[in-house]
Amino acid sequence: MTKSDDRVAIEQVLYRYARAVDRLDYDGIRDCYLPDAIDNHGSYHGPVSGLVEDIRRRHATIDSSQHFISNVLIDFTDDDTAEVESYCLCYLRQAPEDGASDQELATIRCRYVDRFERREGRWRIADRVVVFDEFRAERITDRLNPAWVRSRRDGTDPVYRP
Numbered sequence: 001m002t003k004s005d006d007r008v009a010i011e012q013v014l015y016r017y018a019r020a021v022d023r024l025d026y027d028g029i030r031d032c033y034l035p036d037a038i039d040n041h042g043s044y045h046g047p048v049s050g051l052v053e054d055i056r057r058r059h060a061t062i063d064s065s066q067h068f069i070s071n072v073l074i075d076f077t078d079d080d081t082a083e084v085e086s087y088c089l090c091y092l093r094q095a096p097e098d099g100a101s102d103q104e105l106a107t108i109r110c111r112y113v114d115r116f117e118r119r120e121g122r123w124r125i126a127d128r129v130v131v132f133d134e135f136r137a138e139r140i141t142d143r144l145n146p147a148w149v150r151s152r153r154d155g156t157d158p159v160y161r162p
Contacts, residue, residue, distance in 0.1 A: 006082070007074050009123045010116050014086055017125075018067035023160075024059060024153045026052050033125045034117060040129045063095040063103075065153065069112075080118040081126075087111050088130075093140070105140045109133040 001009075013032050020028030033039070033048040044054040059065065071087040088110050096103040115127040144150065151157055 003076065006076070006118070006123065010074055010082060010084060011069075011072055013116070013123055013125065014069045014072060014084075014112070018069050018088075019159070021055060021059075021067055022065045022151075022153070023155075023157055024056075025155075026056065029055065031124075033128075034119060037124070037126050037128070039125075039127075042130055042132065059092075059153075061095055062092050063153070064091070064093040064151065066091045074116075082116045082123075084114040084116050085111055086114070093142075102139045102141045104137050107134075107136045107138075 016028060017032040019025070020032065029052055030048055033051075035048070037048045038046065039048060039051045041051060041054065044051055068089040069086050070089075071085075073085045075083045077083060088108075090106070090108040090110070092106045092108065094104040094106075110133055111131045113129045113131055114125050116123050117126040149158060
């Protein structure tokens with residue numbers, strides 16, 4: 001593999017992580033991390049198994065989630081280790097309360113400061129610190145046309161079609 005191939009492989013892990021969280025694909029989240037990885041994710045700090053459970057709990061009331069990854073900088077410290085910084089912009093919308101027409105939308109600006117390691121030929125996250133820049137919340141009314149294809153937070157989302 002060339003360094004260019006390694007960069008693409010690392011970026012793909014970042015993008016797959018974002019999609020896995022947004023689609024509540026817990027196995028997909030777990031697959032982005034090494035088994036002994038540690039994640040410092042705001043209110044959660046610990047192994048990936050606990051992170052998955054923390055996401056399952058925190059996202060139980062979120063009906064729409066989008067994570068945008070950008071500004072990915074990768075510094076290789078050796079052939080199998082890389083220090084990676086990436087920006088993340090998150091939109092997390094709470095499900096509306098019964099009878100309500102509006103709902104809360106949280107916008108979070110943060111960075112992932114990661115150490116990636118290649119083991120058994122695969123790049124994955126070995127250590128992550130989420131560095132937060134801003135958390136905003138506002139009340140919104142979703143005016144999405146009901147005739148349009150709506151995203152879903154599970155395996156029925158169109159991205160998983162056969």
